[in-house]
Every structure is written in structure tokens, then in C-alpha cells.
Amino acid sequence: MGRMQDRLAVVTGAxxxxxxxxxxxxxxxxxxxxxxxxxxxGLERLAAELRGQGIQVLxxxxxxxxxxxxxxxxxxxxxxxxxxxxLVNNVGGARNARIWEMSVExxxxxxxxxxxxxxxxxxxxxxSMMARRxxxxxxxxxxxxxxxxxxxxxxxxxxxxxxxxxIHGFIRDVALEVSHLGVRINxxxxxxxxxxxxxxxxxxxxxxLELSPNRxxxxxxxxxxxxxxxxxxxxxxxxxxxxxxxxxxxxxxx
Amino acid sequence: MRLxxxxxxxxxxxxxxxxxxxxLFAKEGAAVVVxxxxxDMGEAVVADxxxxxxxxxxxxxxxxxxxxxxxxxxxxxxxxxxxxILVNNAGISGSAVGSELSLEGWNRLMAVNATGVFxxxxxxxxxxxxxxxxxxxxxxxxxxxxxxxxxxxxxxASKGAVRLLTKAAAVRWGPQGVxxxxxxxxxxxxxxGGTNAGTRAAKIPxxxxxxxxxxxxxxxxxxxxxxxxxxxxxxxxxxxxxxxxxx
Numbered sequence: 001m002g003r004m005q006d007r008l009a010v011v012t013g014a015x016x017x018x019x020x021x022x023x024x025x026x027x028x029x030x031x032x033x034x035x036x037x038x039x040x041x042g043l044e045r046l047a048a049e050l051r052g053q054g055i056q057v058l059x060x061x062x063x064x065x066x067x068x069x070x071x072x073x074x075x076x077x078x079x080x081x082x083x084x085x086x087l088v089n090n091v092g093g094a095r096n097a098r099i100w101e102m103s104v105e106x107x108x109x110x111x112x113x114x115x116x117x118x119x120x121x122x123x124x125x126x127x128s129m130m131a132r133r134x135x136x137x138x139x140x141x142x143x144x145x146x147x148x149x150x151x152x153x154x155x156x157x158x159x160x161x162x163x164x165x166x167i168h169g170f171i172r173d174v175a176l177e178v179s180h181l182g183v184r185i186n187x188x189x190x191x192x193x194x195x196x197x198x199x200x201x202x203x204x205x206x207x208x209l210e211l212s213p214n215r216x217x218x219x220x221x222x223x224x225x226x227x228x229x230x231x232x233x234x235x236x237x238x239x240x241x242x243x244x245x246x247x248x249x250x251x252x253x254x
Numbered sequence: 255m256r257l258x259x260x261x262x263x264x265x266x267x268x269x270x271x272x273x274x275x276x277x278l279f280a281k282e283g284a285a286v287v288v289x290x291x292x293x294d295m296g297e298a299v300v301a302d303x304x305x306x307x308x309x310x311x312x313x314x315x316x317x318x319x320x321x322x323x324x325x326x327x328x329x330x331x332x333x334x335x336x337x338x339i340l341v342n343n344a345g346i347s348g349s350a351v352g353s354e355l356s357l358e359g360w361n362r363l364m365a366v367n368a369t370g371v372f373x374x375x376x377x378x379x380x381x382x383x384x385x386x387x388x389x390x391x392x393x394x395x396x397x398x399x400x401x402x403x404x405x406x407x408x409x410x411a412s413k414g415a416v417r418l419l420t421k422a423a424a425v426r427w428g429p430q431g432v433x434x435x436x437x438x439x440x441x442x443x444x445x446x447g448g449t450n451a452g453t454r455a456a457k458i459p460x461x462x463x464x465x466x467x468x469x470x471x472x473x474x475x476x477x478x479x480x481x482x483x484x485x486x487x488x489x490x491x492x493x494x495x496x497x498x499x500x501x
Contacts, residue, residue: 172500173500175462175497175500176462176497176500176501179462179463179464179496179497180462180463180464184463191486217428218424218425218428218429218488218489219428219429219431219433219486219488220428220429223486224486227483227485227486227487228486230483230484230485231478231483231484231487233483234474234475234478234483239471239474239475239477239478240471240474240475240494241471242440242463242467242468242471242472242494242495242496243471243475243492243493243494243495244462244463244496244497244500245462245497245499245500246492246493246495246497246499246500248487248490248492249487249489249490249491250484250486250487251486251487251490252428252486252487252488253424253425253428253488253489253490254489
């Protein structure tokens with residue numbers, strides 16, 4: 001019996017990196033999966049891998065910052081898979097720049113990708129969770145919600161830090177709105193994690209910065225996507241039944 | 255099993271949350287050293303674990319005594335050969351120290367709740383650093399974040415001390431592979447020697463999840479942090495409070 005046996009889990013931004021690790025971890029614990037990503041090819045690759053292990057997977061390609069896309073995706077999930085037990089608002093990312101040079105387009109892109117997606121997907125899933133008085137939502141904040149010294153020294157990442165601080169505020173307030181209705185919502189705040197997307201930047205910082213993440217983090221290393229997935233699994237599962245409205249750092253001590 | 259072949263010390267393991275942690279750890283494959291000042295209850299927990307295919311040993315220890323800590327760690331190494339996990343769970347409540355504004359109450363709370371965790375963390379971390387790995391979980395409280403008008407104010411002070419001692423230890427011992435985190439339970443059913451059930455009932459409407467927590471719900475969080483699943487987690491807080499401090 002897995003820790004997610006037969007639960008239906010939706011993971012956004014699932015095609016690569018941390019999202020893919022979360023899908024693998026939840027699926028490995030018996031969850032049925034509905035995976036969303038804008039990268040259709042990546043999504044199908046991951047789905048094929050997971051189905052090969054006997055995991056049930058529905059895929060839906062699309063941009064979860066678009067209201068109509070999110071509404072259609074969750075309607076399809078409800079129809080084909082039934083009610084959602086777990087939502088992992090994982091999608092995120094940034095266009096970094098020095099704040100005095102940052103374009104409004106890049107600011108909006110980052111805020112929209114991290115915050116609007118979490119808002120839209122949470123709004124889409126809550127009515128059925130509240131009606132069944134069950135459900136767990138896990139959002140992705142970041143260690144950068146308190147500022148990111150290496151990113152500030154490297155490219156500047158104020159929009160990203162603002163968005164991830166926004167997630168922390170979001171989950172606290174939503175928790176207060178829905179706790180008495182039996183739904184839990186929490187966030188995980190990853191520190192520096194090695195993915196295909198982050199690897200080049202961390203390699204560059206190791207060359208150019210005295211306080212690169214691998215030197216500044218008390219555990220003296222970059223984390224792995226699997227380590228984030230383990231925390232998401234814990235918060236999503238019934239083992240966390242008394243945990244809501246909190247953000248858990250998975251950041252090697254930084 | 256998530257703690258297969260690990261050796262763990264759980265202080266205050268004779269009852270309440272500590273008992274739940276000791277039993278869960280044993281079920282997940284750890285050899286558990288139950289440390290407490292309550293010998294009869296501690297021995298009973300250990301007997302029960304050993305009778306149900308677990309491995310456990312009781313050691314009488316007062317966590318405010320440095321000599322007891324040395325003896326506890328020595329006994330653990332002697333019996334099980336190593337130390338992978340320490341849960342600093344032992345603590346006393348702010349309603350269990352007599353007058354709510356007394357210096358004696360302050361001293362007693364700081365001795366058990368803060369000094370006890372300092373001694374355990376420091377001695378265990380040195381042992382774990384030799385092995386290059388280990389996990390220490392310190393049980394603080396929501397009162398490590400917020401104050402309360404009830405009970406002795408030294409309780410919040412002692413739990414706040416645990417929270418920041420945990421961070422200092424995490425930064426210090428992180429490079430040697432030792433992880434140190436704190437857990438912050440909200441309102442649980444009344445513990446031995448703690449406040450009465452009536453006071454607890456009043457906390458239910460103030461808790462977003464509209465119920466008290468159960469010791470097992472804290473034990474699962476402690477298990478997660480103690481286990482290798484939390485391998486990139488150190489110096490942080492896991493709040494298990496039904497949403498209380500999100501308010």
C-alpha cells in the first residue's frame with residue numbers, strides 16, 4: 001500500500017525538473033496522476049515512462065496562466081478521473097534582470113507564471129474539495145521569498161522573490177478560508193535545486209561568485225529534485241493531517 | 255521501512271508525543287532508546303515495543319543534567335553501536351511550574367526545555383559529526399513563534415530558545431552532514447502534568463482546523479524530518495498546528 005494509494009493528484013509544470021520528480025514520487029506511492037504543462041512533448045515522454053510502471057496518467061498540455069485553459073483542464077480531469085484529492089501548484093519560473101532595467105513585460109511574466117497559475121488552479125479545484133471536505137494543496141514557494149543573495153549578485157531576481165513571497169501569503173490566507181471546510185494548503189520552499197533549467201546558472205555562479213549557493217548553503221551542496229518531491233509527498237499525504245497554512249523550507253539550511 | 259537500521263534516542267519517550275514518536279520509529283525499523291525521568295512508564299513503552307517485534311531500550315535520564323546526557327549517549331553507543339537520530343522531545347509545560355510569574359518557574363522551564371535541548375543537541379551533534387551524518391529533531395512549540403497570556407512566560411522563552419538554537423546548530427554542523435530542525439506542535443490533548451482538558455477545549459474554535467492535534471500527527475512530522483527523505487532539510491521549522499499561527 002503506497003502512501004498515496006488511488007488518490008488523484010494534479011501536478012502543474014510536471015514535464016521537467018522538480019515537477020517531474022513530484023509526479024514520479026506521488027505515482028510511485030500509488031497516486032493516479034493528472035499532469036499539466038505547456039511542454040506537450042515533455043509531458044508525453046514523462047507519461048510514457050510512468051505508464052510503463054503501471055501508473056495511471058492523464059496529460060493536458062496548456063498554459064495554466066490562462067483562465068480558460070485551467071477551467072477546461074479541470075473539467076476534463078473531473079470528467080475522466082473523478083474528484084481531485086491533491087493539487088500540486090508546481091509551475092513556476094522567472095525572467096531575471098537588474099531591477100532598474102527590468103521590463104514591465106518580464107515583471108508581469110514572472111508574477112503571472114508563479115502567482116496567477118496558483119490562484120487559477122486552486123480556485124478551480126477548491127469547490128469539489130470543499131464539497132467532499134477533503135483535499136490537500138501544495139504550492140511551490142522558494143527560499144527566495146526571503147531574498148536570494150546569489151541571484152541578486154548574479155542576474156537580479158526581485159520579481160521572482162516577490163512572487164514566491166506572494167505564494168507564502170497566499171497559502172496562509174487560503175488556509176484560513178478553507179481549513180474549517182476540511183481542506184489543507186501548504187507550501188514547500190526549495191533552496192537551490194539542480195535541474196536542467198538551473199544547472200548552467202549554478203555552474204556559472206560557482207565560477208563567478210565567492211558566495212555561490214554550494215558554498216553559502218550550510219549543507220554545502222545543491223539539492224536534488226527528489227528531495228523536494230519527498231517534502232511534497234509528506235505534505236500532500238494524510239501524515240500531514242494537522243498541518244495547514246505553513247511553508248516548509250527544503251533548502252539545506254539557507 | 256523508513257528508519258531501517260537507524261538508532262534513535264527519544265527523550266520524554268514515556269508518554270504523549272514522545273511515546274508516539276518512539277512507537278512509530280520502532281515500527282519504521284529503528285532501534286529506539288526511550289529516555290525519560292518516568293521509569294515505570296518508560297519501561298512499559300519499551301516492553302511493549304520489544305513484544306511487538308521492535309527494538310527498544312529504556313534509559314532513565316533527566317535532560318537538564320549534563321551527566322545524564324553523557325550516560326545516555328554512552329549507553330546508546332554501547333548497546334547499539336551508533337547514534338543516527340536524536341529527538342529532543344522532553345519538555346515541561348508553562349502550567350506545570352507553579353506560580354506563573356516566579357523566578358523558580360522560569361529557571362525550571364529554561365533548565366528542562368532549553369538547557370536540556372542545548373545539551374542533547376551539542377553532545378549528539380559531536381557524535382554524529384564523527385560519522386558524517388545524523389538528524390536531530392527538536393520539539394519546540396507554536397509558542398516558539400507567538401506568545402500566550404496563559405501559563406508561565408518562560409515557556410514561550412524556552413521554546414523560542416529551542417527554535418534559534420536549532421538554527422545555530424544547523425549552520426554549525428551542516429558542513430559535517432548533521433541536520434538539525436525544529437517541530438512546532440499546536441494545541442494537543444492535555445499532557446501529563448499539563449493544563450486541564452477544559453482549557454484545551456477553548457482552543458478548538460481558535461484553531462483553523464477546528465480540532466486539537468493528536469500525538470501521532472506530530473510523530474509523523476518528526477519521522478519525516480528524522481528520515482533520509484528530509485536529506486536537504488536543515489535549520490528550519492515544521493509547524494504542525496492546524497493552522498493556528500497562520501492567523
